[in-house]
Amino acid sequence: MSQTVEKWDYFEYAAAAQTTGNPFIDVRFEAEFTYEHRVVRVRGFYDGDDTFRVRFMPDTEGTWRYRTYSNVDGLDGLDGTFACVPPTGDNHGPVRVVDPYHFAYEDGTPYHxxxxxxxxxxxxxxxxxxxxxxxxxxxxxxxxxxxxxxxxxxxxxxxxxxxxxxxxxxxxxxxxxxxxxxxxxxxxxxxxxxxxxxxxxxxxxxxxxxxxxxxxxxxxxxxxxxxxxxxxxxxxxxxxxxxxxxxxxxxxxxxxxxxxxxxxxxxxxxxxxxxxxxxxxxxxxxxxxxxxxxxxxxxxxxxxxxxxxxxxxxxxxxxxxxxxxxxxxxxxxxxxxxxxxxxxxxxxxxxxxxxxxxxxxxxxxxxxxxxxxxxxxxxxxxxxxxxxxxxxxxxxxxxxxxxxxxxAIPAPGLSPFASDKDLRGIIPEGAYKGMAAGHRGEDYYLLYLARNQPRFRVFDLPANNRYHIDLIDTWNMTVDRLADDVSGRVEVELPRRNYLALRVIRQS
The missing domain is CATH 3.20.20.80 (Glycosidases)
Structure with missing residues (x-):
């Protein structure tokens, strides 16, 4: 019966062989892994105690075949199969770049x-x-x-x-x-x-x-x-x-x-x-x-x-x-x-x-x-x-x-505003003196006030959408609703504290 390996987990094949010389230098040990017409060549390694190993991370479910290649007769031409089965639990695959500023797992799950x-x-x-x-x-x-x-x-x-x-x-x-x-x-x-x-x-x-x-x-x-x-x-x-x-x-x-x-x-x-x-x-x-x-x-x-x-x-x-x-x-x-x-x-x-x-x-x-x-x-x-x-x-x-x-930000994550003009189109007073701001299209805006403590802030929100605005206290770890079902020019009153952020989310 073939061994089963989860997608994005690893299959390992070990082979024993006594060799002369230095097995780290003198022995070549590789394997080809084949799924239908696709072939992946993988380098193996010497793991001590006369043992050579090769590892492979399958990314496609189904039956994979493998064959070894070596300059040592006892390590060459060894073959077999294993079955790649669906991933379980928190196995989402390796992390990749998307968007281009952000990351996600191979299965598309966002990763920050x-x-x-x-x-x-x-x-x-x-x-x-x-x-x-x-x-x-x-x-x-x-x-x-x-x-x-x-x-x-x-x-x-x-x-x-x-x-x-x-x-x-x-x-x-x-x-x-x-x-x-x-x-x-x-x-x-x-x-x-x-x-x-x-x-x-x-x-x-x-x-x-x-x-x-x-x-x-x-x-x-x-x-x-x-x-x-x-x-x-x-x-x-x-x-x-x-x-x-x-x-x-x-x-x-x-x-x-x-x-x-x-x-x-x-x-x-x-x-x-x-x-x-x-x-x-x-x-x-x-x-x-x-x-x-x-x-x-x-x-x-x-x-x-x-x-x-x-x-x-x-x-x-x-x-x-x-x-x-x-x-x-x-x-x-x-x-x-x-x-x-x-x-x-x-x-x-x-x-x-x-x-x-x-x-x-x-x-x-x-x-x-x-x-x-x-x-x-x-x-x-x-x-x-x-x-x-x-x-x-x-x-x-x-x-x-x-x-x-x-x-909780819509995938794949925030982007910087393309220009100060674009930023001021949403946040008329800008983000200056140590502040930072980002957005996810028209769905989400975030303004971090850092050590600034303004009494009011103003937003010019797209008129064709409706939004709610939250006050985030980043130090005390609280979120409070400041406004609901708003669009266009909106002014919100703030407490005079440091390390606050304002979150604007488009309502569905």
């Missing part, structure tokens, strides 16, 4: 990324990793930014439980190297020709843990926070390319994977734009499912107009630039890093909850997306932004409220 950053939660050991998963069960987040490689940085000085390559750390790290992005890699720690399968199995487990919670894994492939601890930021070009091929072979069949090529790519001083372009192309050509692809900046932006970039991952403090970025790149914009709610001495990690929430509303109201992080100091130095654990800030509950508001 409400993300958090937890860079190396997956390198902290079983107890803390389990606590992070437990926290996420009750958190508002549906996307997690996380690194493949371990991180050496402020509040990140512990060694991970295991490493991505065979080898060992043979010298103590020099703390004076912190923040020196020119630090050279340590000598001869690793055999870069041999991956450590246990490291990648652990990574896969955590990606699937997130999938079970409905959370997308925004996987950071490279980062510059090594400072001579391990040298994973300065691997030779051939090693980087082989790593990308191995990573995509193992992970691309998991539907909740996003590829984030780097965090602060411009601090990786040994790599230039040609390298990044090449790495994008390698992943794109080795990922038959076309998962989302982005790259995150420190200072200067990567050219997000390039065709292999699916959406913009941005670090910036000024959410009022959101309409400019959307129009410039004509792609979704996710400000994954605007700063973090916390109290550490670094400026980026000491935002108040009010400041972070203001960034969220400014970005979302203009048609973009903004991400969360938390950096409250504690004696154990277990900061959420780095290691996970528990959340203690005031923003997550209010981000959950914002998510409810956003998910």
């Amino acid at each position: 990324p409400v993300g958090t950053t937890c860079y190396v939660w997956n390198h902290q050991g079983d107890t803390l990793e389990a606590q992070t998963i437990a926290t996420l069960k009750d958190a508002p987040f549906n996307k997690m930014r996380m690194c493949v490689f371990p991180k050496r940085y402020v509040f990140n000085k512990n060694e991970p439980p295991c490493y991505p390559f065979e080898g060992e750390v043979t010298r103590e790290w020099d703390d004076s190297l912190l923040d020196n992005y020119k630090t050279q890699a340590p000598p001869e720690f690793w055999d870069f020709t041999r991956f450590n399968p246990a490291f990648f199995r652990k990574l896969e487990k955590h990606i699937l843990d997130l999938q079970a919670l409905g959370i997308e894994a925004d996987l950071i492939i490279f980062h510059p926070y090594d400072f001579g601890a391990w040298g994973f930021d300065r691997m030779p070009p051939g090693v980087n390319e082989r790593y990308l091929e191995y990573l995509t072979a193992r992970l691309s069949a998991l539907r909740n994977v996003w590829w984030s090529f780097a965090n602060e790519y411009d601090l990786m001083l040994d790599l230039d734009m040609n390298d990044w372009d090449r790495y994008f192309k390698i992943v794109q050509s080795n990922d038959p499912y076309d998962h989302l692809r982005s790259i995150h900046n420190c200072r200067g932006f990567y050219d997000h107009t390039k065709p292999w970039v699916t959406h913009c991952s941005v670090q910036h403090y000024d959410m009022l630039q959101m309409p400019t970025w959307l129009k410039q790149y004509n792609k979704p914009v996710v400000v994954d890093e605007c700063g973090y709610e916390g109290d550490i001495s670094r400026a980026w990690g000491s935002l108040s909850a009010e400041s972070l929430l203001e960034c969220f509303w400014l970005g979302f109201a203009a048609g973009g997306y903004v991400g969360h992080g938390e950096t409250y100091w504690n004696e154990d130095e277990t900061l959420w932004w780095a290691k996970g654990g528990t959340l203690s800030g005031d923003s997550p509950a209010r981000i959950a409220f914002l998510r409810q508001i956003v998910e």
